[in-house]
Amino acid sequence: MQHQIDKMGSHGTDKVLTLETLNPNVKLMEYAVRGPIVARANEIDQEIKNGAQKPFEKVVKANIGDCHATGQKPIKFIRQVLALCTYPDLLDSKDFPEDAKSRARRILGGCRGASIGSYSDSAGVAVIRQDIAAYITQRDGFPSSPDDIIMSTGASDGIKSILTLLLTGKGGKDQAGIMIPVPQYPLYSAAIAEYSAYPIKYYLDEEKHWGLEVDELRRAIAEAKPHCKPRAIVIINPGNPTGQVLTKANIQAVIRFAKEEKLFILADEVYQHNVYAQGSEFFSFKKVLMEMGPEYNTMELASFMSASKGFMGECGYRGGYAEVINLDPEVRTQYLKSISAKLCPPISGQAVMDVVANPPGQGEPSYELFIKEKEDVLSQLKKKARLVTDTFNSIEGIKCNEVQGAMYAFPQIFLPPKAVEEAKKNNKAPDAFYCFSLLEETGICTVPGSGFAQRDGTYHFRTTILPPLEEIERVLKHFRTFHHQFLEKYK
Structure with a gap:
């Protein structure tokens, strides 16, 4: 009888996990x-x-x-390079253009055993990180280092990896506070709940085209300080779900605010290719931060990109990266240690990001298409x-x-x-x-x-x-x- 009670547990079930015992x-x-x-x-x-x-x-x-x-139909060049990486015997086929073959050879040459079936370094395939750093350098006009590029399983995984670093491991007023926009993409509220952090909600102004007002940031953080330790601010630009695009002046104001409050900046920039309105233009937080000079360009910033959006739409490959700058060297060591537990992101997803960063150039056979x-x-x-x-x-x-x-x-x-x-x-x-x-x-x-x-x-x-x-x-x-x-x- 006692054995039966032990087996069934105190709630009359033999399950370790019930709704009452679930995290x-x-x-x-x-x-x-x-x-x-x-x-x-x-x-x-x-x-x-x-x-x-x-x-x-x-x-x-x-x-x-x-x-x-x-x-939406896949971009042909992306799929050609992925096909060649997946089945290298096709490199001998005349059905694939030489520029697709050259990129596939470069990616495969960076993989152990020349196969995307192998593990990469936890931060990603070195040649892919080099290509992404070159892409960011060209985009912003400021140098980017491959050492600052961390490949991820879509942008979501990269975002959660940074949020993990920002947790305090404490509760109550000492728990980490993360500033998030409202309306906001549910990834952030879900991750904050999962990690038992404190959401510091700042409201975008619908009457001002979902504007991001610094006065509202100050209100939000002042109200939150008795309840948590503010650690970071999340900005989604272009916005999801709101579809707004921040001006350079707006980004500068946010950076100044983050400096005043000593906040780590998380810039979700996965829609950087998706700008439509006349007069709107995408400016990366990295570019603006660097333009603001020595007082600001040593601030900690993580910016995120994905293969799932833009013109690519390759959601299923789960490709993404974070560019993480100005980390304390000892923190960087711990960051790399923390992502090593995941071994590495999918190599096929990394390869998609490489093609986005290193597309056909003018004069190459695939350029016009x-x-x-x-x-x-x-x-x-x-x-x-x-x-x-x-x-x-x-x-x-x-x-x-x-x-x-x-x-x-x-x-x-x-x-x-x-x-x-x-x-x-x-x-x-x-x-x-x-x-x-x-x-x-x-x-x-x-x-x-x-x-x-x-x-x-x-x-x-x-x-x-x-x-x-x-x-x-x-x-x-x-x-x-x-x-x-x-x-x-x-x-």
Whole structure:
């Protein structure tokens, strides 16, 4: 009998892990872009495949920035180099251009055993890090060192590796505080919850095109100081989910603030290729920091890039890197030790990042096609950014700031009081209630603004601008009809 009690445990189960014994930080984590609405979208997908009749033919996944899943074609040169790296026997084939072969030989020459099936150094393949450093040097006009380039499994892994360094290992008012924008990409709130750190939320100003105001940064950090030890500030530029692009003056102001408050800067710059609005331009934090001179250019900064966004959209390869500058040498040693436990990021993902950093040059056989494919992707995104912005702003009860960059619109929806009441009856956030209704009636899968955090009393949703132009036009037409009917139903 005692044996049976021991086996079953004090809660009548033989499981070590129950909801009561699970790490509480895991239960706190939320990741809205793959949350319950997406789970329901997948169920509807399966129902349609099983013959269920719906008022739409298919689910449109506008919840996540997965370019190829929404129809974008791979950039040919990237896939050629990856094919050659994966199956080197193709290096003898006449079907591949010489510039693709030369890059594959360079990457394979940097791999142990000349195979991408081998481990690399934990920081990444040396020749790839050299190419990325050269790319950053050319982009910014300031030198970049391969020793400062750390390859990662997508940008997300690189971001979490830096956040880990910033933890204090203490609780209460001594726990690490991380400044994050609101609205913000859920990776940050999820990681902060997982690591038991303190989120210092600073609000972007929707009335000023999601502007980043230093006065708001000062308010946020002053309110947080009694509860934590502020350690870092996260900036997403171009913005996700908000689509704004910071001006150089704005970046300078943020750097001065970080200097005053002795904060480590984490610059999420994965959308640096995705700038569409007239007058908008991407400036890297590294470039601006260096231009500001000796008082600032020794500050600690980690900037992040990914193969998943831009014109590439190679999400599945999980390629990314961090450029981490001005670390204390002893801290750098510990940082490299910490990433060594992961062995190394996928070599195929590293190879994608190499091609992004070292594309065909003028005069090489693949140059013209590469430029055409790249410009086609970005020009289509620019058209869709304008179309989505204009369409939302033409619909009663919706207001949408211009999509200046990135891959998303984040419109505000003004919901009738009866809709808010109905949402509460269904135990849902009002914008989640709206997004569930949108999904069930049109097949359009979006993410409610409550999944990204937002000012109390406001409601939003995030949608990608990734589907093909013809599909976006069709989706927006169905959306307009749904929205008018929703307002009529709950007016």
